[in-house]
Amino acid sequence: MEKSVREEESKDHAAWDTRPSKSEEISKRRDTAFTVALGKLLDTHGNIESVMQTGEAFGRGLFAEFIQEKPEEWTMEKWLDATMKNIFDPMGTSFTLAEIENEKARSLMTQCLLHENSEEPHAVSLFTYGCIRGLLLSAFPKGELLMGSTMALGAPVTEFTFKTTASYKDRFERQRVKNLFTTTKKL
Numbered sequence: 001m002e003k004s005v006r007e008e009e010s011k012d013h014a015a016w017d018t019r020p021s022k023s024e025e026i027s028k029r030r031d032t033a034f035t036v037a038l039g040k041l042l043d044t045h046g047n048i049e050s051v052m053q054t055g056e057a058f059g060r061g062l063f064a065e066f067i068q069e070k071p072e073e074w075t076m077e078k079w080l081d082a083t084m085k086n087i088f089d090p091m092g093t094s095f096t097l098a099e100i101e102n103e104k105a106r107s108l109m110t111q112c113l114l115h116e117n118s119e120e121p122h123a124v125s126l127f128t129y130g131c132i133r134g135l136l137l138s139a140f141p142k143g144e145l146l147m148g149s150t151m152a153l154g155a156p157v158t159e160f161t162f163k164t165t166a167s168y169k170d171r172f173e174r175q176r177v178k179n180l181f182t183t184t185k186k187l
Contacts, residue, residue, distance in 0.1 A: 023090035026066070027113065030091055030131075033058040034114060037127050048181055051123050052174070055130020062087050062131070063138035074139040076105050076164055083135050096157075103165060109158040115151050122181050125152035129177055136162055144170040147177050 037054035044050050066086045071078050077100055088095065094111035115124045133145040144166035148159030163170060 026062075026087065026090040027092065029062075030058070030114060033131075034118075034124070034127050038120065038123060041123060048123075048126055048178060051126040052130040052133075052178065055127040056134035056137075057130075058127075059131035059134025059136075060138050061134075063135050067138075074164075076100060076102060076162065079136070079139045080105055080162075087135065104161060104163045106159070106161045109151075109160060112151065112158070121152040125150050125158070126177070126181055128158070132160060132162075133174070140164040142166060144173055146170060146173050152181075 033054060037051045040050035040054060041048065063083075067082050068086075069082070080097065080100065084095065092111070092113040093109065095107045095109050097105055097107045099106040109128075112124070112128060114128065115121060118124045129145065129147055136143050136145050140163075143162070143164045146161040146163065148161070149155035150158045152158075166173075
């Protein structure tokens with residue numbers, strides 16, 4: 001089975017790049033789920049929690065449907081390979097994985113078609129964060145997704161750290177992300 005992640009090494013470090021290949025089916029589902037999230041945002045008068053919840057539910061649903069081969073025990077590498085190949089690549093989402101360890105991985109999302117095609121970058125970031133978090137927690141219920149820079153706030157990439165087990169401090173990340181977009185108030 002061909003891996004979805006390609007490793008490139010230099011003198012100083014190794015990086016792994018994904019190979020996106022857009023699939024109409026999964027892209028259409030993502031667009032529909034995002035439209036539902038935007039509708040909920042309007043119905044709840046700007047409650048961004050609804051966008052994150054819709055994204056998380058969408059991510060969990062994708063995991064249940066598109067990750068067919070589930071190992072007895074997930075590792076970060078197995079999870080990354082399965083989600084990149086079966087979900088992110090078909091959505092046309094591109095990552096550079098800068099660090100992969102047993103308990104965590106650090107990535108830079110370099111392309112997100114939903115972000116590129118939307119006039120609601122803050123909502124896209126919240127939805128995408130929720131979706132990836134839902135995917136991660138499906139394999140690692142005690143894990144957490146940390147977000148560094150984000151395209152929605154002008155960064156060229158969105159930085160994510162995937163953790164299989166969250167520290168006490170990590171457990172507040174979801175609220176921190178929510179607060180970040182609440183204070184920017186461009187939703």
